[in-house]
Amino acid sequence: MPEVIEVHPITRLEGHGKIEIILNDAGDVDRAYLSVPELRGFEIFAKGRPAEIMPQLTARICGVCPTAHHTAAAKALDDLYGVTPPPAARKIRELLYNMFMFEDHLLHIYILGGPDFIVGPDAPKALRNVVGVIQKVGIEIGTRLIAMRRQVRELMTLLAGKVIHPVLNLPGGVARGIHEEEREQFVTVAQQAVDFARFTLDTFRTVVLKNSEYLELILSDIYRHDTYYVGLVDDQNKVNFYDGRIRVVNPEGREFLKFPVQEYQDHLAEHVEPWTYVKFLFLKQVGWKGFADGMDSGIYAVAPVARLNVADSMATPEAQAAYEEYVNTLGGKPVHLTLAMHWARVVEVIQAAEAFLQLAQDEEICSDRLRTPIGEPRGVGIGVVEAPRGTLIHHYETDEKGLITRANLLVATQNNAARIAMSVDKAARMLVHNGKIGEDLLNKVEMAFRAYDPCFACATHALPGSVPLEAVVRNAAGEVVERVRNFE
């Protein structure tokens, strides 16, 4: 008679994410599930809408990463109309995008994932949140973080109309340009961003890397999966958030595929399970072999660790130095360690800040050549970006008037969904024995999925210090046998 342990973030009440651990008769883990009870049907109600509204409409999928959807949609429209934005427009889009990567990653580093390391996985639960982080790094730094994010987001508002649901991008370019005096503001804030990124790396070094216990945890087998990795690279195989070709490396780190996003249907497919509304992406040529890692399973990962695995190098100098330190410390590529995600995210913050500064210093962004005229729609348009949480693909088909007839959206967390499910399953199996829930189970399981910065309902990463979890052990009659929670 199986016992069921439900581990669910309190946010699951609104249908966000939920873990269920099934015990066998011996009280060991039979299987752990991460289910996502959410479905809003964007592809369905996109039908009949004019293609050019997609950058605004699909931004509403996620209020935390609206810029990712906004930009992927615009690139799909460029493809739909067969146009290339003028150089200034492309740079303005990239400027907005790097600012977004910077502030969004900071949110995870300091407020969501960070508390596990900055405050520590064994710290009192009441402190394992942003308040604890501020206590640890000092109120001055806490205030600086809040001001940094606000300044960047205010400039994003200036450029994109709104930061929560931008209106900047259109097929063939952008709606608004940048005046010279505005550009100076961008440069000033970008310089502060680069400083803040350096400070973040220093903090990570001091707090995490100099602590052998933390390093051991990062290297632990509980948080390791040898899978394929997917991400965008530029023509020199450098990490690029805005554009490039999709590169796939195998679990040994060798290039397996490299293709333009227009061919994504040849390489990626979605698997359906009856216990979750999320579909699991996998590599078509390897095939779906269940929730397993290794060369023979088509499961792959995206997001920071994956991006750093698929690329040969970073695109900016200071990020490159940080990347080399990361790879060398972790014993070379590919890095299969889920918790290394936090470190990889810091490396990416540096690249985003450096790119932000480079683009702000480029006088061409003040050009008034912002749009390439569009002609008739060509029927199909496909676009891709690297969202903070991984590769994001928008695919639209339209009629001759440019009205959507079919849409397909492959979102970042969907790429990671199978690996996240495995991570949760493995952590549970290694931590739960004889029906006993280890004291640290809840946070250890939390850490297995939090590292991915998963975007189940997009909202789960707005501000929580720690995701409040409750584990309920039930017998087959549904009676609660034991209840453990990580909050009072």
Add this chain to the structure above:
Amino acid sequence: MKKKVAFYWCASCGGCEEAVVDLAEFLLDALEQIEIVFWPVAMDFKIEDVEQLTDGEIFASFINGAVLLSDQEEVVRLLRRKSQVVVAFGSCSHQGGVPGLINTHDRQDVFDYYYHNGPTVQRNGNEMPTPTGAKAFHVALPEYYGKARPLNQVIEVDYYIPGCAPPPNVVKDALLQLLSDSPPPRGTVLAGAHSLCSECPLNETKPPEGFKIKQFVRPSQVTHIDPDTCLLMQGLPCLGPVTRSGCNALCIKGHMPCTGCFGPLDGVRDFGAAALSFLASLIDSNDEAEIQRIIDEGLPDPLGTFYMYSFPGSLLNEVLQKGRQKARAWREREETVEAQTTENQ
């Protein structure tokens, strides 16, 4: 004593949560006056903690997102009981929001496409996620209804903060008004009282009385939007004249037309109908075929244009849902008759 405040989300994108975070330093200052007793996204308090409060103990609950699931309905009813004031926060809670466009589709369409017919789906027989199917794996999956409702269709609402998402200045002003000694009358939409044009930097260049146009243009079809001239004068379907002010014309400062996320002015029941009738009044023609052509070319998606944020709360939605009910009842009756005929034979 500090006033107790709760934040809660229903079916939302998380943008309204970010809107609160975007208060930045102001939020830290506000904590001198308010005590947050429930905020699932940010704090560890649970439903049980809310249940333990006395009725009316919470000063104000700010609820965002449309209501899509039964458990969301239970929580908002609980918050209503515990709160002196309930505020619908953001477009979805105020009017149903963008995800409310799903109300025009059948639930089955969503499932067939997502799990069987989508371009990248590797179909696994007839398998699709269902609460019953999930049960076999000991996983409890909630039922998906596929109909979004604004908050005031579920509980009584005292105030509204409009916007998708509400910008920081609007949220800040609303908080200050609610916390003041003389709060505004119940039912108030806590934003501007006039149309967006009143605060639009292009208002000086607005069309003269009797202005008519022969063509609406889609923003993608013009390569340059003149940032110094009213967008309506340029043929762009800007909904500013029928939309409530308060955002300081953010989208227009981004050189894009207003799409109406702040909803209607006081006294207007159906935003989409007001928007439609406003733009229709600008059309310079009495010829039906010509009017049709102007609409087809410039406004090819009336539903999405006029009801982008407000469909679930609209009269049109009521008509649609009633029609569907009737059709269902009719179908059932037909089936019963058919079954009886077969039986009699």
